[in-house]
Amino acid sequence: MIIGYVVGSATTQEANVLLEKKVRSGYYVTLEYDDEKVLGLVTLITTGSPLVDDSLNDIELIQRIKQMGNKIPIYMKAKVKLLCKLDGKLSQPDLPPVAGTPVRLATNEELSTIFSEGTIRIGKLIGSDVEVRIRVNALTRHLAILAATGSGKSNTVAVLSSRLSEVFGSVLIFDYHGEYYESDIKNLNDIEPKINPLNLTPDEFATLLEIRENATIQYRILRRAFKSFLEETREKLKNGNVNYNELNINFRNLILKKVDEVSKNEKRKDSKDEVINKIEDFLDRYSEIIDFTAGDVVDKIKIGKVNVINLSSLDEDAIDAIVSHYLRKILTSRKENKMKRKIGLRFPVLVVIEEAHVLLSKDSNTLTKHWAGRIAREGRKFGVGLIIVSQRPKGIDENILSQMTNKIILKMVEPSDKKYVLETSDNLSEDIVEGLSALDTGEAVIVGNIVRMPAIVKIDKFEGKLAGSDPNLIEEWKRAKEEIEEHSDVLNWGE
Numbered sequence: 001m002i003i004g005y006v007v008g009s010a011t012t013q014e015a016n017v018l019l020e021k022k023v024r025s026g027y028y029v030t031l032e033y034d035d036e037k038v039l040g041l042v043t044l045i046t047t048g049s050p051l052v053d054d055s056l057n058d059i060e061l062i063q064r065i066k067q068m069g070n071k072i073p074i075y076m077k078a079k080v081k082l083l084c085k086l087d088g089k090l091s092q093p094d095l096p097p098v099a100g101t102p103v104r105l106a107t108n109e110e111l112s113t114i115f116s117e118g119t120i121r122i123g124k125l126i127g128s129d130v131e132v133r134i135r136v137n138a139l140t141r142h143l144a145i146l147a148a149t150g151s152g153k154s155n156t157v158a159v160l161s162s163r164l165s166e167v168f169g170s171v172l173i174f175d176y177h178g179e180y181y182e183s184d185i186k187n188l189n190d191i192e193p194k195i196n197p198l199n200l201t202p203d204e205f206a207t208l209l210e211i212r213e214n215a216t217i218q219y220r221i222l223r224r225a226f227k228s229f230l231e232e233t234r235e236k237l238k239n240g241n242v243n244y245n246e247l248n249i250n251f252r253n254l255i256l257k258k259v260d261e262v263s264k265n266e267k268r269k270d271s272k273d274e275v276i277n278k279i280e281d282f283l284d285r286y287s288e289i290i291d292f293t294a295g296d297v298v299d300k301i302k303i304g305k306v307n308v309i310n311l312s313s314l315d316e317d318a319i320d321a322i323v324s325h326y327l328r329k330i331l332t333s334r335k336e337n338k339m340k341r342k343i344g345l346r347f348p349v350l351v352v353i354e355e356a357h358v359l360l361s362k363d364s365n366t367l368t369k370h371w372a373g374r375i376a377r378e379g380r381k382f383g384v385g386l387i388i389v390s391q392r393p394k395g396i397d398e399n400i401l402s403q404m405t406n407k408i409i410l411k412m413v414e415p416s417d418k419k420y421v422l423e424t425s426d427n428l429s430e431d432i433v434e435g436l437s438a439l440d441t442g443e444a445v446i447v448g449n450i451v452r453m454p455a456i457v458k459i460d461k462f463e464g465k466l467a468g469s470d471p472n473l474i475e476e477w478k479r480a481k482e483e484i485e486e487h488s489d490v491l492n493w494g495e
């Protein structure tokens with residue numbers, strides 16, 4: 001169906017089309033010229049009038065035209081980004097279309113050959129029934145899921161991770177807000193956030209305690225105490241002089257005794273006291289995550305599962321320590337397996353890091369940022385892919401964001417976020433980024449190697465409960481009212 005004709009000047013990248021049919025940005029069109037078929041993407045729709053243009057300043061003129069019952073002539077134009085020739089190789093157009101070239105909506109067959117060739121379905125092209133399937137192998141070049149709050153990031157994570165698990169993929173979600181834990185995600189494997197101190201580095205332990213490297217004396221005391229504790233404990237375990245449950249019970253006293261020993265000659269008594277306070281405070285708050293009986297964190301990750309660690313009860317520092325610990329162990333273990341097939345983590349893993357603007361912040365040196373940076377650079381060779389999720393892309397470290405070859409960008413309005421995303425992507429163009437504000441909930445631009453061409457997609461709705469979904473207030477009030485009335489003799493709710 002012809003929707004319009006090319007007008008004015010055009011390039012091999014872009015053309016302007018005078019429309020005779022209504023279309024919306026995000027639709028795909030086909031232009032046939034010079035014996036070629038070229039696929040285009042509508043990126044912007046504008047309207048205007050040859051009679052009533054911007055130069056008109058006399059409101060009475062319009063009123064008189066309207067009173068005479070004459071329709072004001074208007075036109076609608078589309079800016080079309082020329083994507084590729086429909087020649088199988090998807091090569092760039094050699095020549096621009098000339099004025100008068102007819103433009104029609106791309107057919108489902110034309111679109112399916114480009115967008116439906118991947119491994120797992122993620123949704124459908126906007127305004128069409130053409131399903132979009134992404135190429136899973138390209139996820140080792142990492143993925144960023146970016147959007148303003150409430151635009152559909154969690155829904156996308158849930159759909160993507162469920163479907164990856166159905167092709168035996170292994171996904172590990174660091175569930176910052178407890179949205180995926182105990183959700184209806186298929187093949188769910190809930191993992192308790194437990195850490196075995198025997199597997200921790202001194203840096204990770206210091207981070208757990210919120211002792212920063214720039215607190216040099218505290219940091220030195222803690223490192224020495226923790227290293228001495230590890231050496232002594234390993235010796236005792238080897239000789240059978242202690243067991244793991246005793247360590248769980250006595251850890252506080254053992255580590256405080258070590259702090260005492262290593263800080264005997266410290267002049268700064270206040271530093272030692274600060275270290276003791278931090279250990280006491282941490283163990284008061286989080287003793288449940290310390291567990292000497294817990295095995296290696298990597299052993300908890302299952303193949304063909306959506307592995308979810310619920311971090312919602314922890315604060316940022318504890319989350320940073322746990323996430324970085326997992327990232328370090330996963331990368332190291334995959335390297336071991338690459339070197340000697342029989343040991344280490346025997347399958348690739350895709351790791352979802354939510355709140356990436358916090359854990360991978362450009363303004364702070366979290367341990368997670370260090371290890372995520374390592375995986376962003378080295379992970380591809382070892383089958384470790386990052387999927388970072390954020391509603392504040394401008395807060396993400398640019399070295400990491402620029403390594404996210406693939407992007408799923410849902411509605412984004414904030415100009416500085418859009419600018420930052422454009423600057424850190426070499427496969428996004430200004431006109432596509434400009435169109436992000438016009439996306440509805442669940443609609444996304446997908447770019448990178450996971451698709452053959454930029455895809456404007458309505459992501460499938462996750463069928464099932466997610467803890468983070470917007471609550472249905474009316475339903476919840478109705479249910480609560482019924483419960484109160486039912487139990488009014490027993491419960492005095494709502495008084």
Ligand SMILES: Nc1ncnc2c1ncn2[C@@H]1O[C@H](COP(=O)(O)OP(=O)(O)OP(=O)(O)O)[C@@H](O)[C@H]1O
Nearest residue numbers: 149150151152153154155442459460461468469470
């Ligand atoms: N593809 C979709 N189709 C239909 N509804 C959707 C889609 N994606 C999200 N929604 C709905 O929009 C609401 C917000 O979705 P979601 O929680 O995924 O957004 P979010 O970006 O993760 O929000 P937040 O930043 O608050 O975590 C939910 O009610 C969800 O059901």
